[in-house]
Amino acid sequence: MRVCVVTGGGGVRIGSGICRALAGQGRTVVVADQDLEAAELVVEELRAAGATAVAMRLDVTDADSVREVVAATVTAYGQVDAWVNSAGVGLRKRGAEATPEEFDQLHAINYRGAWTCIREVVPVMLENGGGGIVNIGSVHAAGAAGTFTLYAATKAALAALTRGIARDYGRQNLRCNIVHPGAVEARGNEHLLADFVASKQMLPTAVEAIDIGNAVAFLLSPEARAITGVELFVDAGTTAMLFEQ
Ligand SMILES: NC(=O)c1ccc[n+]([C@@H]2O[C@H](COP(=O)([O-])OP(=O)(O)OC[C@H]3O[C@@H](n4cnc5c(N)ncnc54)[C@H](O)[C@@H]3O)[C@@H](O)[C@H]2O)c1
Numbered sequence: 001m002r003v004c005v006v007t008g009g010g011g012v013r014i015g016s017g018i019c020r021a022l023a024g025q026g027r028t029v030v031v032a033d034q035d036l037e038a039a040e041l042v043v044e045e046l047r048a049a050g051a052t053a054v055a056m057r058l059d060v061t062d063a064d065s066v067r068e069v070v071a072a073t074v075t076a077y078g079q080v081d082a083w084v085n086s087a088g089v090g091l092r093k094r095g096a097e098a099t100p101e102e103f104d105q106l107h108a109i110n111y112r113g114a115w116t117c118i119r120e121v122v123p124v125m126l127e128n129g130g131g132g133i134v135n136i137g138s139v140h141a142a143g144a145a146g147t148f149t150l151y152a153a154t155k156a157a158l159a160a161l162t163r164g165i166a167r168d169y170g171r172q173n174l175r176c177n178i179v180h181p182g183a184v185e186a187r188g189n190e191h192l193l194a195d196f197v198a199s200k201q202m203l204p205t206a207v208e209a210i211d212i213g214n215a216v217a218f219l220l221s222p223e224a225r226a227i228t229g230v231e232l233f234v235d236a237g238t239t240a241m242l243f244e245q
């Protein structure tokens with residue numbers, strides 16, 4: 001898993017954390033984001049730490065844009081070994097109060113966008129003898145929290161897509177897994193989660209972006225070669241917790 005593409009890799013919260021973890025393990029990282037300036041900032045940091053990284057503009061809702069990133073990665077590095085679907089957006093509204101436009105936008109990025117990336121990169125991986133895909137879901141895929149209704153549905157769909165892709169291409173040595181993060185803030189802003197940590201986690205410290213990145217890096221490593229189609233919760237116990245004592 002030498003060459004890894006991270007969609008939404010310019011993100012100040014989870015996206016950049018994933019890039020840092022992969023770069024820290026010596027992988028080549030393509031930081032692909034709709035916000036090219038944000039991606040370039042992450043690349044600057046990774047390169048300063050000695051990593052090989054490049055920024056590319058990507059809009060996951062546009063199949064041509066995805067195709068270009070896949071092609072540019074192959075041109076630059078010869079292959080795409082791993083792909084992380086982290087680009088995503090949220091929505092806080094009760095289910096019957098969201099508009100059709102909001103519904104479509106959520107699905108276009110969180111679900112259809114991830115599928116478009118998979119659709120474009122899988123043939124390239126198969127030609128290369130296999131590969132690894134990690135989708136970024138959410139704890140909301142597994143339980144209801146008020147106003148996250150439509151967002152949660154996109155992440156549950158992504159979990160089902162993950163299992164299906166793992167099944168469809170497992171025999172061709174392609175693994176596909178999903179990481180479900182708990183609440184994560186940008187580096188340095190973890191204190192903003194103090195109330196959440198105190199009441200909605202089993203563990204006493206905030207989940208950091210690097211924790212999500214480390215889980216992703218593990219799933220893309222040879223040590224995880226027997227793991228596919230799984231949902232890995234990196235949430236300090238949020239999902240497993242029924243209620244406080
Ligand atoms: N932060 C959390 O607490 C949390 C919790 C659970 C799941 N997640 C999931 O983690 C992922 C990252 O979210 P985050 O909140 O950490 O944000 P983030 O800070 O990683 O930023 C998200 C990035 O996605 C990019 N993006 C948005 N639309 C795009 C598009 N159409 N094409 C390409 N890039 C696009 C943005 O430019 C941004 O850089 C999302 O899938 C989100 O649903 C986040």
